[in-house]
Amino acid sequence: MSRVKGKKRASPDLNRLAYTDALRHSPDGFIVFDTENVILSYNLGAEKIFGYTKEEAVGRPFTFLIPPEILEKGELERLQRQVDRHGRLGPCCVKRLHKNGARIKLELTRSILRDGEGRLIGYEALFRDITRDLEFEREIRLSEKFAAVGQLVSGLAHELGTPLNIINGHAELILSDLSPDHPYTESLQTIISASHRMTALMKSLLRYVSQKEPREEPVNVNDMTRDLLNFLRIQIRKQKIRESIELDEQIPPIMGEKSQIEEMLLNILINAIQAQKSGGVIDVKSSLRSEDGWQYIALSIRDAGEGIPSEVLPRIFEPFFTTKEVGKGTGLGLYITHNLVQQYKGHINVESAPKKGTTVTILLPVGPEQINPREEKECP
């Protein structure tokens, strides 16, 4: 006891002050509101989580932070009953509304505030944004499932290559000996076109699932583009497509999984080649670009093909959507590319004009535009 004797006990005021200060700066959100739901106190964490400033939030009933579909369901009343009955609520998971319209998931704890005489004067809510956590969990679950399915599909697709080749090759061989009006000519053509469809589907699936466990490594987009063009050269030559390549050698590497970035670019390059008949153009450019305070590597691939009709443009990233002739497209290429680009927090832009061709630009983030060393020090 003598040891504590010397210590000065903090006054209740100091305690409250310290407590309030900690809450004010907490990355978790903290809101106090009265019995009419009007916000009285709103901390920095809440500003960050909801996107509204303290000035915008204080003095308003907090219902603007709740998505209308949740309000309609009467969730608020149910929560209220729960708090009134038990004095507190949670932690529980609720859906709320960010200023930008996005639905966010919060882990929420709410309790009753009473005055000295025990009268109900309001409520306090403590919460943290778990949207990312939940997404992350879901991604992990998905990726585990995906890895198992991936292994299976990849093994299967590899095994299918030879029998598909045998079916297709022998059918082509017989077809080449039949006259065009032979009764079985059409049947053989059907076999061949069906095997091409299977091939295209298998290739897409295989490319998608053969992505290895994402591993961060510096990837030189220019080198990769050159490798991929080499990979596709047979087809480019066959279609007499003229290549124009302008790669900015100053662009920095991006961090990512090589096979995923390959997959992104390969799908766009294949589309550009397939969009054109003999004698087309493929124009590939890389550059460094700044947007919204971030630096991006921009890779644009232009073809001089038929272009994408405006009514089709909104659908091009849908799975299994294809305008290619039967057996040529699976409708998975752009879908996969779009998903991967999003995963890398990048952007993909498609500009297309009928008869003039299409330009696809992929933007992949390198990092913040300028790192201010003073800002970096802010975090203790």
Place this chain on the structure above:
Amino acid sequence: MSLKTSPMILVVEDDPSMRDLLKKVLEKNDYQVDLADDGIRAMERLRENSDISLVISDIRMPNKDGMALLEEAGSSFPWVKVILITAFGEVEQYLDAMNTGAFEYLNKPFRNQELLDLVSRALESGS
């Protein structure tokens, strides 16, 4: 085809139906065909048949695989060109094969005409 004797191609493939297909497609197009079902047999055929100017080999085979054959044939018979065939491959495998000296690389499944185009390009390219 030119008037001189048609080129001799060694087909190395462990799957009999696939081997048969390659043989038929090539013979139909006036090439002479020699056969082997793995890399070890292929080296034997190369040593015994000096007419062989092109090897078309599967990559995945028991005993000696296509990559090992490519390396060995490349050092013992540098004038022989090699086209490697594999199930739908990855870019890395393609680059490996090309860096080891393959003339070209073909993904299964391919069309007969794709194979024939490659073969004529390989044979035209001179040694």
